[in-house]
Amino acid sequence: MRKSILSLVLCLGVTGIVLAQSGGVQINAGGATFPNPIYSKWFNEYNKMHPNIQINYQSQGSGFGKAQLVARSIDFGASDGPMTDDELSKAGFKILHFPTVMGADVPSYNIPGVNATLKFTQKALAGIYLGTITKWNDGELTKANPGVKLPAEDIIVVHRSDSSGTSYIWTDFLSKANSEWKSKVGTGTTVNWPVGLGGKGNEGVMGTVKQQPYSIGYVELIYAIQNHEPFGDVQNLDGVFVTASLEGVSAAAAGAAKSMPDDFRVSITNAPGKTSYPISSFTWLLIPAKITDASKRDAIKGFLKWMLLDGQKDCEALSFARLPTQVIAKETKAIDQIQ
Amino acid sequence: MGTVSTTAAPAPAPSRVQVFLRRVRNGDEIAHVVTMIFGASILLVTAALVYELWIQSAQSRAKFGWSFFVTSTWDPINGIFGAWPYIYGTLVTTTVALVIAVPLGLGAAIFLSELAPPKVSSSLSFVIDLLAAVPSVIYGVLAVFLLEPVMRTTIQPFLKHTLGILPIFKELFKGPAYGFGYLTAGIVLSIMTVPFIISVSREVLMAVPQDQREASLGLGATRWETTFKIVVGYARTGILGSIFLSMARALGETMAVTMVIGNVAKVSSSLFAPGYSIAAVIANEFADATSELHLSSLVELGLVLFLLTFILNGLARVMIIATSRRGAGASQR
Numbered sequence: 001m002r003k004s005i006l007s008l009v010l011c012l013g014v015t016g017i018v019l020a021q022s023g024g025v026q027i028n029a030g031g032a033t034f035p036n037p038i039y040s041k042w043f044n045e046y047n048k049m050h051p052n053i054q055i056n057y058q059s060q061g062s063g064f065g066k067a068q069l070v071a072r073s074i075d076f077g078a079s080d081g082p083m084t085d086d087e088l089s090k091a092g093f094k095i096l097h098f099p100t101v102m103g104a105d106v107p108s109y110n111i112p113g114v115n116a117t118l119k120f121t122q123k124a125l126a127g128i129y130l131g132t133i134t135k136w137n138d139g140e141l142t143k144a145n146p147g148v149k150l151p152a153e154d155i156i157v158v159h160r161s162d163s164s165g166t167s168y169i170w171t172d173f174l175s176k177a178n179s180e181w182k183s184k185v186g187t188g189t190t191v192n193w194p195v196g197l198g199g200k201g202n203e204g205v206m207g208t209v210k211q212q213p214y215s216i217g218y219v220e221l222i223y224a225i226q227n228h229e230p231f232g233d234v235q236n237l238d239g240v241f242v243t244a245s246l247e248g249v250s251a252a253a254a255g256a257a258k259s260m261p262d263d264f265r266v267s268i269t270n271a272p273g274k275t276s277y278p279i280s281s282f283t284w285l286l287i288p289a290k291i292t293d294a295s296k297r298d299a300i301k302g303f304l305k306w307m308l309l310d311g312q313k314d315c316e317a318l319s320f321a322r323l324p325t326q327v328i329a330k331e332t333k334a335i336d337q338i339q
Numbered sequence: 340m341g342t343v344s345t346t347a348a349p350a351p352a353p354s355r356v357q358v359f360l361r362r363v364r365n366g367d368e369i370a371h372v373v374t375m376i377f378g379a380s381i382l383l384v385t386a387a388l389v390y391e392l393w394i395q396s397a398q399s400r401a402k403f404g405w406s407f408f409v410t411s412t413w414d415p416i417n418g419i420f421g422a423w424p425y426i427y428g429t430l431v432t433t434t435v436a437l438v439i440a441v442p443l444g445l446g447a448a449i450f451l452s453e454l455a456p457p458k459v460s461s462s463l464s465f466v467i468d469l470l471a472a473v474p475s476v477i478y479g480v481l482a483v484f485l486l487e488p489v490m491r492t493t494i495q496p497f498l499k500h501t502l503g504i505l506p507i508f509k510e511l512f513k514g515p516a517y518g519f520g521y522l523t524a525g526i527v528l529s530i531m532t533v534p535f536i537i538s539v540s541r542e543v544l545m546a547v548p549q550d551q552r553e554a555s556l557g558l559g560a561t562r563w564e565t566t567f568k569i570v571v572g573y574a575r576t577g578i579l580g581s582i583f584l585s586m587a588r589a590l591g592e593t594m595a596v597t598m599v600i601g602n603v604a605k606v607s608s609s610l611f612a613p614g615y616s617i618a619a620v621i622a623n624e625f626a627d628a629t630s631e632l633h634l635s636s637l638v639e640l641g642l643v644l645f646l647l648t649f650i651l652n653g654l655a656r657v658m659i660i661a662t663s664r665r666g667a668g669a670s671q672r
Contacts, residue, residue: 063627154515161602161619163627185416189627192414197519197613198602200623211487212517 024051025299030058031065031078034165034220035101035283038318039078042311046303053299062165062189069095069286075296077286080165081172081189082265094289096338097264098304098331099282101320102253104221105170106231106244106279108206111136111151112213118232119144119241122270122278125234126178128155128216130185131195136214144241151214158208158217161198163189169281170218173269177278218279221249222319236278237270248277249321257326264331280321290339297338304335389645396639398632407639413604413620415628420636422643424604428521428614429644432596433589435525435610436532441582443529444536445571448578451537452544453566464541471534479595482527487599490526491518495611513609519601522610527595532585539584543577544570576659583655590648593618617644 036059043055057078058064065077070091082097107120124140127133133140137150160167168189175182185191197212199205205217206229221244224231233241242248252271260266270278287304291297308328315322323331353361362368399407399420410421447467451460495516503512547570555565571578601613602623617640628634 061627067628156517161597162623188416190415190624190633192412192416192604196603197517198615198623200597200602204598207483208519211483211491 025053025295027053027055027076027296027299028058028074029055029065029076029078030060030068030074031286032062032080032165032283033059034080034103035078035320037222038101038314038320041314041318042303042307045311045314046306049306050299050302053303055299055303061163062168063163065286069288075291076288076300078284079286080281080283081168082267082284083286096287096289096334097284098287098334099264099284099323099327100307101315101322102249102268102280102282103169103320104244104249104277104280105166105173105218106221106224107216107234108209108219108224108229108231109216110209110213111153114148114150116145116148117230117243118148119235120232121235122177126174126181128157129159129174129193129195130178130181131157144235153214156212156215157196158199158205158212158215159193159196160205161200164201165189165281165283166202166218166220167191169269169279172267172281173279176267176270221245225319234278236274236276237272238274238276240274242275242277244277244279246316246319246321248275249280250324252276252278252280253282253321253327254324257324260327260330262330262334264327264334287338289337301335301338304338305332308332389642392638392642392645396635396642398635399639400635402632403636407636408643411604411606415624415630415633418630418632420632422617422636422640424606425615425617425620425640426643426647427606428600428616429590429618429647431521431610431614432524432528432600432616433586435522436528436589437582437586439526439529440533440536440585444533444581444585445540445578447533447537448540448544449566449571451541453570460541464538467534467537471538475531475592476594478527478531479598482523482595482599486527487518487523490523491516495522499611510608511610514607514611516611517601517613519599520609520611520613521600521607524596524600524614524616525610527599528589528592531592531595532589535585535588536581539581540574540578543574543581546577547573579655579659583652586651586655587648590651591618591644593622597622617641617647 036057039057039059043057047054058074062079062081065074065079066083066087068074069077070087078100083091083095088095107125109118118141121140121144124133124138124144127138127140134154135152136155137152142148142150159170168187171181171185171191172187174185175187185194197208199208199217202219202223205219206223206227209215209217219229219231221231223229224244231244233243235241251273252268255271255273255276256266256268264282264284266282268280268282271280285304287300291300308323308331312322312328359368403410403420407420407422408426409423410419411423412419412421413424414420451463455463495512495518498508499512499516502508551569551573552565555569556562560569596616597619600616600619602615602619603613604615604620605612607614621637621641624633625637628637
């Protein structure tokens with residue numbers, strides 16, 4: 001009796017292992033959390049069209065994506081910030097960047113008694129996050145918001161406590177907008193914030209801002225839209241106060257598309273253009289230039305082509321901005337670089 | 340006298356090999372080896388843990404040395420890492436948690452073991468054991484939505500206006516009432532550790548022999564003198580053990596702390612100020628560590644936490660041994 005149960009279990013086990021390995025291409029990927037909603041949708045749709053190709057994406061952060069790609073434990077990675085020259089040279093093999101979608105950061109605030117949409121100048125945001133502007137009725141804020149009665153209360157600043165692409169975009173913008181920020185703090189997914197409370201994830205920042213009166217925090221545009229959170233307008237490079245929207249983000253990318261470098265590593269924060277939203281950014285897929293496994297290579301190239309032509313239509317529904325046509329054209333050509 | 344035996348001669352004494360083989364067939368030897376492997380594997384896992392922590396933190400240990408423990412800056416962009424704010428935050432929140440949880444837990448345990456009717460005692464203990472099993476992230480969520488607003492609007496201003504007038508407390512309760520900070524994190528930790536203290540202390544107190552109490556009362560001690568001097572005194576080592584067990588939990592608690600401590604890597608003497616703890620920063624920054632030095636520093640923080648827990652548990656052992664020796668000596672007199 002015992003022997004027959006044991007042999008049955010063994011047979012089932014072997015069958016299971018065999019079935020799991022039969023046929024199909026299994027691709028492992030991982031990285032940025034910001035585009036996870038649309039990546040999940042794309043990989044799922046692509047698998048429905050090509051049932052033998054399965055792409056497994058682990059949304060563990062841009063740092064994870066970069067590190068694991070260099071360690072070659074995933075087939076391709078994803079990152080909200082492009083890899084630096086230093087990181088690329090340390091990798092040991094050539095890595096190509098492919099922008100997929102764009103997103104933006106917005107400043108969300110909670111001031112009891114103030115329901116109007118506030119306008120923030122670049123100096124104001126930098127000052128608030130540096131800790132030099134401490135009260136809501138500071139001249140820099142009242143100047144840009146005539147007609148709004150701002151209270152004489154301390155500003156409670158909120159930032160991200162975890163490493164994040166959202167922080168990368170925000171700090172990149174502040175570095176461009178303010179030289180003091182650039183020298184004192186810099187750009188990164190985790191920085192030495194001069195002031196402020198830390199919240200974990202977009203939810204953490206949003207929750208803290210909602211709980212603390214007279215506070216301000218930055219969250220992703222997608223998050224603010226889908227959760228119906230109010231946010232302020234930001235002044236762009238041309239001096240216009242722009243309300244964050246998918247159109248504003250696309251305008252920023254189109255402005256930068258003219259001078260897009262061949263490797264697609266470009267920052268589009270503070271982009272020129274009257275309608276450009278200044279705190280926008282691409283997010284990239286990191287693909288090795290040389291893929292030895294032919295089936296994986298063809299699957300990845302096929303996915304990229306589909307994503308650029310067909311996948312982009314899924315963007316609006318999930319509140320991501322699609323790539324400008326010039327960038328799509330350039331990328332389609334660049335796919336041939338994957339050997 | 341002589342027994343009639345059908346065998347020709349007594350069988351020769353079995354050799355050692357034959358004994359061994361018989362034991363293997365019976366399963367004795369296998370059981371011995373298997374359980375020995377299980378026991379050794381615990382030690383091996385611990386050794387492997389320490390080894391990995393040591394190796395992975397090599398880069399930051401080489402770069403910062405002992406200054407890692409006293410530096411307050413944590414700057415991933417410029418590559419400067421210091422552990423002091425995190426060590427301070429961990430110690431402060433654990434201290435606050437114990438200061439609240441120990442009197443509360445011990446008092447509740449004494450009530451449940453000495454004073455409450457048996458039915459009340461057993462049903463309450465059942466509920467307390469359930470509390471001990473609640474996942475810590477649930478406590479964190481409750482803390483953010485229930486505790487933090489209450490702290491910010493009611494408790495912190497109250498403390499400031501009452502105790503905050505006295506000299507030492509003035510310093511402890513300085514600054515604006517954010518709701519997030521060392522005090523809130525300490526309170527959440529105390530809520531999480533109180534069930535452990537209550538359930539273990541209650542067991543230990545109930546295990547004190549009844550004749551100890553009777554002897555004490557017979558000699559003329561009051562109910563309270565009996566309870567505090569004799570019963571608690573007898574159960575001292577078990578109670579200390581439960582306190583150190585809950586301290587170990589408080590030191591390593593991650594999610595509940597990071598949700599209410601404010602996540603600010605600065606040292607402040609005020610309990611109202613936001614801070615950071617070792618477990619919280621590792622949880623927040625590990626997955627996305629931007630550089631090798633950053634990762635190495637986080638691993639070194641993990642090593643620091645491990646050593647902290649190890650040292651405090653070691654002190655616990657020493658204290659238990661010291662008190663039990665004294666206790667045993669006293670009872671022999």
